[in-house]
Amino acid sequence: MTAEEKAGQLTLYTSGWDITGPVLRDDYMDELRAGRAGNLFNAHTVDYARNLQRIAVEETRLGIPLLFGLDVIHGYKTTFPIPLAEASSWDMDIIEKSAHLAAKEAASAGINWTYNPMVDIARDPRWGRIAEGNGEDPYLGSLIGAAKVRGIQGTDLSDPTTILACVKHFAAYGASQAGRDYHT
Numbered sequence: 067m068t069a070e071e072k073a074g075q076l077t078l079y080t081s082g083w084d085i086t087g088p089v090l091r092d093d094y095m096d097e098l099r100a101g102r103a104g105n106l107f108n109a110h111t112v113d114y115a116r117n118l119q120r121i122a123v124e125e126t127r128l129g130i131p132l133l134f135g136l137d138v139i140h141g142y143k144t145t146f147p148i149p150l151a152e153a154s155s156w157d158m159d160i161i162e163k164s165a166h167l168a169a170k171e172a173a174s175a176g177i178n179w180t181y182n183p184m185v186d187i188a189r190d191p192r193w194g195r196i197a198e199g200n201g202e203d204p205y206l207g208s209l210i211g212a213a214k215v216r217g218i219q220g221t222d223l224s225d226p227t228t229i230l231a232c233v234k235h236f237a238a239y240g241a242s243q244a245g246r247d248y249h250t
Contacts, residue, residue: 068101068130070100070101070102071101071102071127071128072098073102073235074076074100074101074102074104074221075101075104075130076104076130077102077103077104077105078104078105078107078135079091079094079097079098079103079105079106079107079140080105080106080107080108080249081106081107081108081109081110081114093195095121098118098121098122098126099125099126100126101126101127101128102128103122103132104115104130104132104133105132105133105134105135105136105179106118106132106133106135107135107136108135108136109134109136109176109177112175114178115134115175115176115177116176118132119131119132119134119176123218131231133178133179134176134177134178134179135177135179135180135232136172136177136179136180136181137180137181137182137183138168138169138172138177138180138182138218138229139182139184139198140152140164141164141167141168141171142168142169142171142172142175142177144168144171145166145172146164147198148198149183149197149198149199149200149210150188150196150197150198150199150200150201151182151233152164152200152210153200153201153206153207153210154201156206158209158210158213159213160218161210161213161214161217162213162214162217163214163217164217165182165183165189165213165214165215165217165218166217166218166220166227166228168180168218169217169218169219169220169227169228169229170227170228172229173226173227173228173229177229178229178230179229179230179232180218180229180230180231180232181232181234182214182218182231182232182234183200183210183211183214183215183218183231183233183234184198184199184234184235185199185200185207185208185210185211185233185234185235186198186199186234186235186239186240187199187201187202187204187207187240188201188202189202189205189240189241189242190241190242190243190244190245191245192241192242192244192245193240193245193246193247194245194247195240195247196240199240210235211233214231215231215233218230218231219231
């Protein structure tokens, strides 16, 4: 691999959004064909993802498949309660099962990777992302984070009903100032 191709494997492109919803962009196709794209966030249709994967495998020098990522926070096609509501149950078995079902549905649509669980500790109820997390208790948050990773990844990522979990965010992200995201 060239240095440019190695850097490309670390590059995450995203589909766009307009006023009516998701937009399937084509403006990074040249980058993909040149081997300078390794991941795509928010591929919204199976056909779109399939076409991009075909290009990555058949039309690039190395033929490395793309990783497709999506925020599968509380379900994929089946919608589960928001993480904050799940946390109030203290039921790790059902939380793990819901995470597995979401992963199974996402995997069937070609998603390989989810940016879930969100393990930030809520410090201010005005913070707009509080619903993605598990509340203010670090102990409960750690139990739920582990249950979700087990549900999403299982014990074998080669299992076609599992996807890669990416625990997020950076330490202290939940310590927002006056509820403002990124201290804006």
